[in-house]
Amino acid sequence: MTGRLDVDVSCAIGDLQLDVSFDEPVGFTALFGPSGAGKTSTLDVIAGLRRPSRGHVRFDGRTFVDTATGTWVPPERRRIGYVFQDARLFPNRTVRGNLDYGAPRDGRVRFDDVVDVLGLAALLPRAPATLSGGERQRVALGRALLADPLLLLMDEPLGAVDVARRIATLAWLEAVRDAFALPIVYVSHDLSSVLRFTDRAIGIDRGRIVGTGTPESVVGACGAAAVGGVDNTIRAEVRARDTEAGTVTAVAGTLSLTVLDRGEREGESVVAVVPAHEVMLSADPPGRVSTRNVQRGRVARIAAIGPRRLVTLDFGGTELAVEVVAPTLTDLGIAPGVELFALIKATAVRLIRTG
């Protein structure tokens, strides 16, 4: 489900001068940029929590604010759901009380569906203070969904959670995206989640839009501002266990990863976290190397992130992004369709059980 979001606003926020202008269809769109770029302020303007000094915000033909005509729709009448980075659950209400807070009687979103999709049943009687960071985010997401919004804003939903929880949270986000068919603007400075989950991106830096389009192109346009590593998160299944060597082998598509055994069982579902900069590429079959995993894949696409290049290899439907510097592409003749060997150290991969 998509809607068109037309934003052209200016406002001063402390030291930051926000001059943001874009007119984009919103499906699952990332608002991407470094810390302090103005991402949260942009969401605040869209939601109506901050008044722009000039400009307009329109969504699907509805004008929320237009300083030229003096139009102002207060946040409570915009039907924009907002999942804040710090969740902002009401501390004096239980999880159920929080979920119920904004739910209209005749909303399209059903309580049971939200509880189901987000796995909140066991949390319902609990107080927010007793929840973990990831649980709070899920409740905040459920609360926003139950208010029956037409557009959902999410501010760094992965900010407050560790890597293991991040995988689980991303799974919830995917489930929500698929189950509730809502246009979502997703704020992040996390490269991996932007590249993996969003279908479009808006790049922002120092209060200005630096690019819109596919996530790859926007991440490229963000250039040096787009700091931070890319983690591959690959759904895999544990196939073999070598107790003597102390390793297990997880398989996804034609990619097989032999990694340190941390007690995973055969047949178990896991997510393999592979940092893109920990993988080496070789144009020819390597000789005797220490790397446990040498896997042949085909280049699907190449994206630029400033001086870095992200080469995505395909292994029978499973994708693995590998980070290299630009000259490597010419030296190895890397282009879409070319076959390469990926060298992945056993100790560089972390398996997270998803049970």
Next chain:
Amino acid sequence: MWTSIWPSAEEWAVVGLSARIALAATAIAFVPAVAIAWGLARRRLPLGFLWLVAVNAPLVAPPVVTGYALLVVFAPDAPVGRALGAIGIDVAFTGLGAAVAAAVVAFPLLVRAAQVAFEAVDPGLEQAARTLGSGPWRVFRTVTLPLAARGVAAGAVLAFARSLGEFGATIMLAGSIPGRTRTVPLEVFALSQRTGTDASIARLIGCSLAIALVSLAVSEWLARRARQAVGA
């Protein structure tokens, strides 16, 4: 011995009158004090600093001066007093006057406690409530006030305790009419002008001290719970 410690029926009547007037004073002060406290906490009042000074003036002005100012406003021959008298509301030298005098003097205590309570409520929660479809008034009723409730209640109890002990402003505006405006402090003063009243004075002082100290304890307990509620 027992009869000399336990207050007489007349003394209970004075304590009862004091409690009723203090309750009325707290009720009169409550809504405007909470409104102003919210305005000050959220910086929504124009000329906020002047409000701050005006609201807190009774805290530092001698109560007799406050009472005199109230008398100037509410005297039957003053414009406000005459207008209220025309619709059947007499303030000067009535029980209502005693409550008004106590309300004005206790007002700053309630405002200050409520302001601190409102300031402790995260504005981010109010923003979240707005995005969930609540207008400003519903946000206040369902988020701000419930989260500040214990602190506001602590202020109300404190205002009640202060009203019980009010003397100067009360005697200026309401006089010292037995059975109508003569509260415990005024009765103690009246008794002290006569001889042979020491036991009666002691019993009245005992009663008022007991109520005041219990109120203070309740207020402090509420304030502590309030900090826990917001910190959670």
